[in-house]
Amino acid sequence: MISGTSTHGDGGEGGFVLTAAAIAEAVGGQLVGDASVAVSGVAALDRATPRDLSFLGAAKYAPQFAVSCAGVVLILPELAEAPGQAPARVVVERPQEALLALLPRFQRTTTVLPGIHATAVIGAGVRLGAGVSIGPYAVVGDGVELGDGVVVGPHCVLGPGVVVEDQSQLVASVSVYAGSRIGKRVTVHAGARIGSDGFGYVQRDGQHLKIPHVGGCILEDDVEIGANTTIDRGSIDDTVIGAGTKIDNLVQIGHNVRVGRACLIMAQAGVAGSVRIEDGCMILGQVGISGHHTIGKGARVAAQAGVFGDIPAGETWSGYPARPHKEALRAQAALFKLSSLLRRIERLLDPKPESK
Numbered sequence: 001m002i003s004g005t006s007t008h009g010d011g012g013e014g015g016f017v018l019t020a021a022a023i024a025e026a027v028g029g030q031l032v033g034d035a036s037v038a039v040s041g042v043a044a045l046d047r048a049t050p051r052d053l054s055f056l057g058a059a060k061y062a063p064q065f066a067v068s069c070a071g072v073v074l075i076l077p078e079l080a081e082a083p084g085q086a087p088a089r090v091v092v093e094r095p096q097e098a099l100l101a102l103l104p105r106f107q108r109t110t111t112v113l114p115g116i117h118a119t120a121v122i123g124a125g126v127r128l129g130a131g132v133s134i135g136p137y138a139v140v141g142d143g144v145e146l147g148d149g150v151v152v153g154p155h156c157v158l159g160p161g162v163v164v165e166d167q168s169q170l171v172a173s174v175s176v177y178a179g180s181r182i183g184k185r186v187t188v189h190a191g192a193r194i195g196s197d198g199f200g201y202v203q204r205d206g207q208h209l210k211i212p213h214v215g216g217c218i219l220e221d222d223v224e225i226g227a228n229t230t231i232d233r234g235s236i237d238d239t240v241i242g243a244g245t246k247i248d249n250l251v252q253i254g255h256n257v258r259v260g261r262a263c264l265i266m267a268q269a270g271v272a273g274s275v276r277i278e279d280g281c282m283i284l285g286q287v288g289i290s291g292h293h294t295i296g297k298g299a300r301v302a303a304q305a306g307v308f309g310d311i312p313a314g315e316t317w318s319g320y321p322a323r324p325h326k327e328a329l330r331a332q333a334a335l336f337k338l339s340s341l342l343r344r345i346e347r348l349l350d351p352k353p354e355s356k
Contacts, residue, residue, distance in 0.1 A: 016040070016105050020072045020088035023053065026102060029092035032080065037088040039071045042099065042106055053102065055095040056082065074098050112151050129166065141178070179233055183221040183243070191228040194219065198232035198255025198273055211235055213255060226251065242279065254291070278313065
């Protein structure tokens with residue numbers, strides 16, 4: 001804990017109070033104003049209260065700074081004299097980066113005590129590590145293994161034989177189907193579904209016959225899964241999310257997909273069955289990837305792209321259908337010119353009558 005900090009009890013959630021002097025010391029900035037001003041939160045200039053820290057990183061936000069109620073403001077050197085009523089300013093070269101460095105000190109955490117709530121249902125043969133916490137109305141199926149420090153939040157359901165390794169957390173209303181394995185230090189946010197059947201059918205005699213899904217679903221260490229995201233189990237092989245990968249809210253991962261290590265997959269992306277996403281890829285919001293394709297190591301797919309083929313390692317693709325980003329931009333620019341070109345062609349084909 002840095003000098004000038006003290007704990008506070010806002011909302012009973014913990015967190016810290018920082019003085020202007022402590023903030024200046026932490027970011028290596030120059031303090032201008034009242035060193036004793038204390039803040040316990042972070043907010044944008046237009047929403048900040050006297051108990052909030054904010055920042056001014058561009059001249060276009062100077063009018064907001066002029067009327068902001070923030071207690072302490074991180075500010076660019078060239079804007080240090082900007083009109084404003086903040087009682088304390090910390091002049092620093094990169095205010096936004098300084099703010100990001102301070103954010104962990106304001107993070108509010110909820111203390112989870114070990115133990116099993118009286119309303120939880122625990123199956124036969126369950127193995128519990130040290131310090132496990134199982135919340136209200138959780139259901140832990142037969143043969144489940146929970147490692148040390150695992151948190152199973154309220155209304156979570158773990159199917160038979162599920163394994164959750166040390167220090168992982170299922171926040172609330174998470175469903176983990178039988179045959180799933182969750183590694184160490186994994187966080188699965190509220191409403192996520194892990195290991196449900198994939199969307200696989202065979203058409204026969206006018207009917208859609210379901211393909212049995214007997215594979216598993218594996219989340220490796222340090223993965224984070226967003227709220228209401230769904231990850232299907234494999235049909236024969238396993239679906240695997242690689243170590244350190246972070247998946248946003250409302251993402252669909254199909255059966256037999258393999259996602260590599262340290263990938264980022266953002267909101268509303270959809271990944272069809274048997275796709276391979278190699279290490280370090282970034283899949284932005286609302287991307288759709290059709291089945292059985294490979295996204296090469298370190299590739300980036302821009303928001304709303306539609307992927308219908310393999311993407312080479314290290315490349316950035318965008319558009320619908322997705323293509324190399326510069327090519328997609330050229331195609332889009334050409335499309336925007338079409339309307340004016342059509343008007344010129346129409347005038348050539350249908351000239352006005354000559355005046356007499």
